[in-house]
Amino acid sequence: MVNRTFVNALRGVVFFCMLSYSGNAQYITALSYERYVYLHSHPELSGEEINTSTYLKSVLSKAGFTIIDSLGFHSFAGILYNGKGPVVMYRTDMDALPIVEETESHFSPSSTVESDKPIVRMHACGHDFHMTTWLEVAEDLVKNKNMWKGTIIFLAQSSEETGQGAKAIISSPNFKKLPKADYQIAFHNTPELRSGTVGFCEGYAFAAVDMMNITVKGVGGHGAEPFRAVDPVLLSAYLVTELQSIVSRNLPPNDPAVITVGAIHGGTVGNIIPAQVELKLTIRSYSAAARNKILQRIEEIGNGLAASAGLDSSNFPIYTLLDMSIPSVYNAPEMGKMLFSALKNNTLETAIMPSKMIGEDFGVYGASLNIPSYMLWIGTTSSDNEKCPGHEECAIPKLHTSRYYPDYTVSIPLAVKAMSTSIITLLNTRPIPITHSTTPSLKNTKQ
Numbered sequence: 001m002v003n004r005t006f007v008n009a010l011r012g013v014v015f016f017c018m019l020s021y022s023g024n025a026q027y028i029t030a031l032s033y034e035r036y037v038y039l040h041s042h043p044e045l046s047g048e049e050i051n052t053s054t055y056l057k058s059v060l061s062k063a064g065f066t067i068i069d070s071l072g073f074h075s076f077a078g079i080l081y082n083g084k085g086p087v088v089m090y091r092t093d094m095d096a097l098p099i100v101e102e103t104e105s106h107f108s109p110s111s112t113v114e115s116d117k118p119i120v121r122m123h124a125c126g127h128d129f130h131m132t133t134w135l136e137v138a139e140d141l142v143k144n145k146n147m148w149k150g151t152i153i154f155l156a157q158s159s160e161e162t163g164q165g166a167k168a169i170i171s172s173p174n175f176k177k178l179p180k181a182d183y184q185i186a187f188h189n190t191p192e193l194r195s196g197t198v199g200f201c202e203g204y205a206f207a208a209v210d211m212m213n214i215t216v217k218g219v220g221g222h223g224a225e226p227f228r229a230v231d232p233v234l235l236s237a238y239l240v241t242e243l244q245s246i247v248s249r250n251l252p253p254n255d256p257a258v259i260t261v262g263a264i265h266g267g268t269v270g271n272i273i274p275a276q277v278e279l280k281l282t283i284r285s286y287s288a289a290a291r292n293k294i295l296q297r298i299e300e301i302g303n304g305l306a307a308s309a310g311l312d313s314s315n316f317p318i319y320t321l322l323d324m325s326i327p328s329v330y331n332a333p334e335m336g337k338m339l340f341s342a343l344k345n346n347t348l349e350t351a352i353m354p355s356k357m358i359g360e361d362f363g364v365y366g367a368s369l370n371i372p373s374y375m376l377w378i379g380t381t382s383s384d385n386e387k388c389p390g391h392e393e394c395a396i397p398k399l400h401t402s403r404y405y406p407d408y409t410v411s412i413p414l415a416v417k418a419m420s421t422s423i424i425t426l427l428n429t430r431p432i433p434i435t436h437s438t439t440p441s442l443k444n445t446k447q
């Protein structure tokens, strides 16, 4: 429900934005181009973003931000105070992926060094795009200090791809030195939208991710005498099938989830029944209720199958949740309404995006800090090229692929405009109360 005060505040914001912010660059600036080329050609993997972090820090320091360092891995924050007002945190990620780039870019990582071996690092998730935008937005907000009051926290995060970075920031002692944010914002680039189009997804935008290993125990024996053994291969086959009944039979149809068994390893040859089999799963869900129900049912089904095979409880499967678990990203609808109006009034194209079952550790901040959050999408596909930027023969390359090639020349200035407008809008709005929490409970499951 949007209350009257909120609507009045919103009117003020819309009016304000129509009048004021007008970053209208149609083409990437020379400075942003130089930064994008540097960041793209020097990708660093999760937890190794030393040079990237140093590079970003030097730009923010020069722009007048106070740096708070040592926020886990190579994460840091830049803070800029500008009088009394809301506190807005804007996060960028910094890490690349272990992929050999196959675009025709003249500044791909392998094309900029002399080596026979290709470089297995690429900004295939576009975090270089995020960082270039983030730097220009920081400078933009400094330039336009007369348009806002409050505090901005520019957070540069390591290790998004491994789901470790946001958790490390929240639990680092230095995080307490940061002012408490009233709003958090970020964006992710996407080839699914035209350059600069801003995508909105209200409510759950990204899924909670859990990675689980299950050791299915049995009693080993000769392949010719299965009656003297308890066959964990057969038990695993039942388990894989039964796990698929959880989503269809234990969850409400309007609370989606996915369970995938991505790996099974057990046994050596055909005539030996092994003593155990290892399964590796990924579990995706939106609500904490769905997530907890899935974890509970996995154990119940696994234990039930083991008992029906004659195993006692000491030989029930072992369930191990890996350290990669992250909560879902919940986009506060109240924030979405504000940003949507502001961006529309600043002539930016907008689109509605579906929820994704992929994960984003931006959800850690919303779940841990209980602050309204929003992650926007920003399109990167050139309108000149219907098929595939740089590669006419293929479909548009997706994120996390070797041919991902964002139309940075047009998309970056529009991303800067979208993020500057969004942050100025938030800084000129009274903080809204949080209406939702995704904080999950891990009870019932061994870690």
Ligand SMILES: [Zn+2]
Binding pocket: 125, 161, 400
């Ligand atoms: Zn990614």
Ligand SMILES: [Zn+2]
Binding pocket: 093, 125, 126, 127, 160, 188
């Ligand atoms: Zn990403």
